[in-house]
Amino acid sequence: MAAQSTPLPQQEVFRRRLPFVAVGLVVASLIMMGRLISFQFQLTPEVLTYLERGRDANYRRTLEIAASRGYIYDRNGEPLAVNTLEYQIGASPNLIADKRGAATQLAAALNQSELEIYDALNLDVPWVLLAPRVNAEIGQRVAQLDIYGVRIESIPRRSYPQGTLAAQLVGFVGGDLQGYYGTEGFYQNILAGRVREREVSNIPFELTQLNLDEDRGQDIVLTIDRDVQFVVEQELQRAISQSGAIGGTIIVMNPRNGEILAMASYPSFDPNSYYTVTDPAQLNNPAIASQWEPGSIFKVLTIAAALERGVITPQWSYNDQGILEDAGVTIYNWDRAAHGVVDTTQVLVQSLNVGTATISRMMGPEAFYGMMDDFGLGSLTGIDLQGEQPGAMDIPGDPNWSESQLLTNSYGQGIATTPIQMITAVSAIANGGLMMQPHIVDSIIDGERVVRAQPSALGRPISAETASAVTEMMVAVVRDGLDGAASVDGYTVAGKTGTAQIPTPIGYKPGVSIVSFIGFLPADDPQLIILVKLDEPAEYWGSVVAAPVFQRVAERLVILLEIPTDDIRRALAAQGGAVNNIRR
Template identity: 30%
Template sequence: MSSRLSTPRRSSANRARTRVIPLQKVPAQRLWWVFLILSAGLLGLMGRMAWLQLVQTNELESRARQLQTQQSQPLGQRRPIVDRHGRLVAMDEERFRLWAHPRYFNFPGDPLDMVRSPEDVAERLAAVLSIPKDKLLREMGTQESGIKLHSGIDPETASRIRAMGISGLDLEAYPQRIYPQGDLFANVVGFLNDERVAQAGLEQSRDDELLRHEQARSLRRGADGTPLPDDLAPGVFFGDDLRLQLTLDSRLQELSAKALTAQVKKWNAKKGAVIVMDASNGELLVLASTPTYDPNRFWQFHPGRFREWSVQDLYEPGSTFKPINLALALQEGAIQPGDRVHDVGRLQIGGWPINNHDKRANGLVDFPTVLQVSSNVGMVQAMRRLKNDVYWDWMKRLGIDARPDTDLPGAVAGQLKTKEQFTTQPIEPATTAFGQGFSLTPLKLAQLHGLLANGGRLVSPHITRGFRSGSALAPATAPNGQQLLKPEVTKTLMSWMESVVEKGSGKGVKTPGYRIGGKTGTAQKALNGIYLPGAKICSFVAALPIEKPRYIVLVVVDEPQGENAYGSTVAVPVAKQVIDALLVVEKIPPSKPAELNKAAKS
C-alpha cells in the first residue's frame, strides 16, 4: 500500500528534474547587432573622452581651478611712517565693516530652515557693538540683504562677533590709517580721507611710494585643504615691510609744539612755527606749527589748517636777515671785520624815511653792535658799500625767488624785485638791507642761516631719510651743499651773532657753559605790498654751538598782540626752551665746562 503511494511522487520529481530547455542556435544576425551596439557604445565613450580631453580641456580646467583655488584681493595697505628713532607716526591697522543679511538670520543650533527676526539679532549685537538696539533695528529694516550696520570695528570686537556664530552677518576686513602721535606731525604727514585718498602732507606728495607692494593671491588647495605648490605667481608671498623714516624727533617736536602753543596763546597771535635744522646736512629735527589739527579726526577742523604755513606762506624776515646781508658784504670785500659805520638814527633814501626801531642814534658803531642794537640805519650804511647789481646778484644766487630744494610738500618760492627795480630805485636795496621789501618762507630763512653756520654751504632742508626694511634705521645724511661763502666770512658772522646773545636782544637764550649765537627780528607785516598798521611778525634765529656750529633754531610768531611784542619777548622764550631740550637730546657737550660747573654749584 505504501509502495503504491510513494511511486507517483518520485516520478513527478524525476519529471521536474529532467525538464530542460532545448538549446537553439543563435542567429548570426543577432550577434552582429549585439557586437555593433557594444562597439558603438565603446566608440561613444572613447569619443566623449577625446572630446573632454582635447576640445573641452581649457574650459574644464578653468572650472576645476575655480573650485580648487582660493582668491584674495589686495587690501591697498600703506607703509608706516616713523620718526628718526623709529617711533610710529603713521600706520595701517586692520578694521572691519559689519554687513547684515536679515533673510539669512540663523543662530547656532536652530533648524536650517528657520529665520530669526532682526529683533533677536539686534539684541545680541547691541551689547557687543555698544550701539542701542533700536538704532540697529532701524538699519536692519531698510532692506532684506546687504545692509552695512557698522564700520571701524577693531579686531577684538570682530572676534567676539564671529564667536556668536550668527548666520547672515558678514565681516569685511579693510585697513584704516592711524596716526599714533595725534596732531604732533599733522602739518608734515597729512592724512587720508574716508576713501583712503591722500589729502595733504607726505601722504599726498609720496602717495605712490607709501603704497605697499601687494598683489592678488591665487592659492590652489587639494580636497583636504592642503595647499598645492603649483600656479603661484612670483612674489605672491613677498612681505613688504618697508617704512618711511623721517628726520624729525618726536621728543623735540612735542616740546617745541607745547612751548609754541603756549606762547601763541599768551600773546593772542594768529599762528607760529618752530624749525630746528642740522646745518651740516639740512635734516630737520623739528617742524612744528600752530594752530594744527588731529589727522585722526580731520573732518572736525577747517581745511585751512591742512597746509604747513612755514613752508608755504611768505613773509618779510626783518632783522633776522641782517647777518646774511653782512655776510654778503664781507664776502665781496665791501666791508671789513674791523670797520665801523655812523648810525645817525634817521635817513632819507629816495624821499623815503628810514628810522631805527627806537628812533635813537647810536653814533659810530662796529658791526657786532649794529646787530646787538638791530640798527636799521647802520645796516643801510653798511650795504651802501656793496654795488646794487652785485647785491641783487647775490640775492638771486641765494635763491630768494626760487623754490627751495626740499622734500617738504608745497614749498614755494620767495619774492624779489626785478634787477631793474633794485638797481634804479634806491629805496629797494635800502629796505632789503634790514630785511624788508622782499619775502621768503621761514624754511628758506632757516636754510640761509644754515649757510652761515656750516661754513658757507647751501644745504637742502629735508624731513625724510628714505625707506628702510623692518626695524632698521637709516643713517644720517652726510654733510653736503654748494659752497657759496668763504668759511672765514661765516666764522666772523658767528662771533658777531654770539655777541647778540651775550650783550644784545638775544640774552634770553643764554645758557651757562654754552656758546650760542642769535638774532631777533620784529618786522612789519605787508599785505599786497601795503604794510598793515600794528601788524608785525616776531622772530628769533639761533645757531649753536658757536665753536662748531651745527644746529639752527628758528621761531616765528605771526601778529602777536600787545605793545611789548618783540622778537626778544615773544620768540626768544620759545627758543630758550627748545635749545635747552636740544642740548640734552643731542648730547651737545658744553663749550665752557668750568662755567657750567660753576652755575651748577650756585
C-alpha cells in the same frame, strides 16, 4: 486628341527655386554642425575671456586692492604712522532665522537701536549694511555672537599713535588711501606699495581672503626726534599762550647735515580725525608754506653778503644819523635815533636799518641780489615735504622792482621768505659757509634693504672766513644786545632777533608784528640751529617775545641731547678729543 495641361505660373516659380532652397538649408546645417563640433575643442583666448566675463558678470567683480602701507618712524624707531583695521558689519536678512534674537544681540554689541536693526533685518533685500566702520573691539564682539547670516569685513585704516605730535610733518592718509601733505604726501609712491587687481565675489558670504602685506609699501625713518619734537611743541604752545600770538613756528635743525630734528607750527590738527578740520589751510605746514617778511633776522645775510663781496670789512664803520633818504624813500632806525659812529658788528648788535641800507647801497643791485640768490632766497629748498612755497624776491628787471627795494630788502622788508628758507640760509653761517639741503627722511627700509639718505649741499654762498666773522658778530648780538634774553648758561650762542611789519594791499598793518629769533649753539661748533617765529603777539618786539622762547627751547635741548658745555668741549680738545657732528 485631348489638350495638354499648362503649369500655373506660381507652381513653375516654386519648382525652379526649390533646388536653391534645398542647397541653402544643407549649407546652413553643415555650418551649424561645424560650430557644434568646434565647442568640443579648445576655445581661443578671446572667446574664452568673453564667455567668462558673461558668466561672472552677475556675481564677481574686479577690485583694485591697495597693499599694506609702509610705516613711518622717528629717528629712534618710535612709530609715527602705522596701519590698523576697522570692520564693516553687514547681514543677509533671508539667511537669519531668528531676526528678533539677532537684533537684540547685535544692538548690544554695536551700541545701536534694537528697533532699527530689527527693521533692517526684515527688509526684502539680499544684503544690508548695519555698521560701516567699527573698531577691532566691537568687531570681535560681533564675531563672538556667531550669528549665521552676519558678515564682518575688515577695512584697512591709517593710525597715528602720537596723535597731534608732528602732524604737519607726517601728514595723513585719506579715505581713498592716498597720502596728503607732509611725509605721507611727498612719499606716497614709496609708502603705498603696489596696487593689485583681484576678483572678489558679490555674494556676501563667499569670503575672499586678501593678503594686504603682499607688495607692501616701504617703511620710512625720519630725522625727527620724537622727544625733541615734544619739547618744541610744548614750548610753542606755551609761547602762544603767554604772548597772545595767533600762530607760530619753531624749527630745530642740524646745520652740519641739514637734518630736521623738530618742526612745529600752531595751529595744528589730529591726523586721526583730519576730516573734522573746518579750514583746509590748517592742514598746510606753515614752516614750509607760510611766507612772511622776515625783518631784522635778514640783516645777518646782508652783512655776510657784503663781507663776502669785499664791500665792507669787520672793521668798517659809518656815521649813523638815524635816517637815510634815497631812491624816493626815507629809512629810519627802529628807535628813530641816531647812533653816531658804529662799526659792522654794532650794525647787528643795535639792529640798525640805516646801517644795512647803507651797506646794500654800497653793494649795488647786481652784487646784492646775486648773493641773495646764492643764499636760496626766492627758490625752493627742496625739502622732502609736500607743499613747500618758494617765497618771493623781486630783482632788477621785474615789473614790481624799484630802486628803493635794494634798501628795504637789506633789513628784510619787501621780500617774502618761508621759515625753512631762512633757517637754511642762516645755517650756512653756522656751517662754515656751506649751505646744506634740509631733509626729513633719515632712511627708507625695503624688506632687509636699508637705504640711508645722503646729506646734500645746496652750495657755498660764503667762505669759511666770512662765516666765522659773522658768527662772532651774532655772538656779540646775544652777549651785548639782548640783556641775556637768549643766553644759555655754559654755552656760547650766536643769534639775531627780528621784528617784521605785516603787509596788506593798502600798506602795513598798524600796531602788530611778526617776531622772530634765529640762533645756533655752541657758536664755535654748532650742533643745533633754532628758528622761532610768532605771529601778532601782544608785545611788539622780537627781543622781548621771541628771544626768551629760543632760550627755553635751547636750555631744554642741550640737556635732552647731551650736548657738552663749552668748558667740557675745551677740556676734551686739550686732551686730543673732539665733539663734532654728534649723531642724535
